[in-house]
Amino acid sequence: MSISVADSGVRLLALCFAMVALAALVYHVTKLGSPLVAPGALVRGALQLAAVSLVLAAALAHIFSAVAVLVVMFAAASVTAVRRSDSGLSGVWLTLALASGICVVLPLMLLSGVVPLEGVALVPVGGIVMGGAMTATSMAAKRALDAVDARYGEVEAALSLGFSERDARWEVARTAAADALLPGVDQTRTVGLVTLPGAFVGVLLATGSALQAGAVQILVLGGLLLAQTCSVAVTLELVARGRVCRDRLDRPRLSRWRA
Structure with a gap:
């Protein structure tokens, strides 16, 4: 029945x-x-x-309105990344990190023809990539800044040995920021064995084809890996160069070494 x-x-x-x-x-x-x-x-x-x-x-009926939706989503993702990183006004620079991942992945998908230039495809795929890049950006920024704060003695020691400010911070923050990539890597490694992600389940329910669902999921996972890697790399560089910082803890100390 x-x-x-x-x-x-x-x-x-x-x-x-x-x-x-x-x-x-x-x-x-x-x-x-x-x-x-x-x-x-x-x-x-x-x-x-x-x-x-x-x-x-x-x-989704029009491409221009779909792009407008993505712009609003990007603004919300940027605000979230800044808030989670606890980096104050300097966190505005994280929009560059977030954009770096998205602006690499989406054009590749569109130019290849795998993702059609239609709202019904652009918004879902763009939203997934943007969400992954946002999480990686905010986590990388927070962990990198926490590492610089907690291990500032090592930063000062590197400065006293002649390291530049960028290199001193980079050495301390690099490993912590790289941890932000672990969830995405683990998800990719265990897909199908431990988890069945939303894109796979959605396509499977819509089409009934496991092969098509698997192909879409691999596309999404590949895009996420690239977007997150780019975003974390730019975030680390921004923290290392002091563009993203916690003023109350970082800059006053560095001023001693400038003098």
Whole structure:
């Protein structure tokens, strides 16, 4: 017997309610936090998805509106990366790191013809690449700055030995910033064995072809690896050169060595 759309909707709501209620119960019993955290997050996510769905339904019909959506997404990703890095106004430079990954990957995909210049393809693929680049950028900036703060004695020692400011910071921040690439590398290494990412599942459900779903997922993972690598490399360079910094901890100390 077939299930009507209305019946499916009721079952979906009931399942979501049951899962979030159980999550709230676990919060309460284990005292992880307020029981309202999980329900509040789900409600907010549902409202955001509803609003985005309405916008995308209109935006995907035209390439210019699809590009406008990507611009808004880029602005939101930039603000998020700056906030997470705790780098204050200097974090504005992270927009360059974020853009470096996106501006390398998307043109390659479009020029190759693998991704058509259509809103229905450009926005989803661009959003996935942008999200991965944002996470890598913010994580690399935060870890690099934390490393410079925590190991500042090593930075000063390198400066006293004649290293430039850029090289002294770079040596300390490099390994910490590189850690931001590990989640993407691990995801790629374990895809199909441990996880089935969203792009694979989405294409599989839409087309029923496992081969086509696998091809799309490999394309996405390759793009993510390149975008994240470029973004982390630029972020490290910005931190090493002092463009992205925590003024209250970093610059006052470096001024001694300039003198």
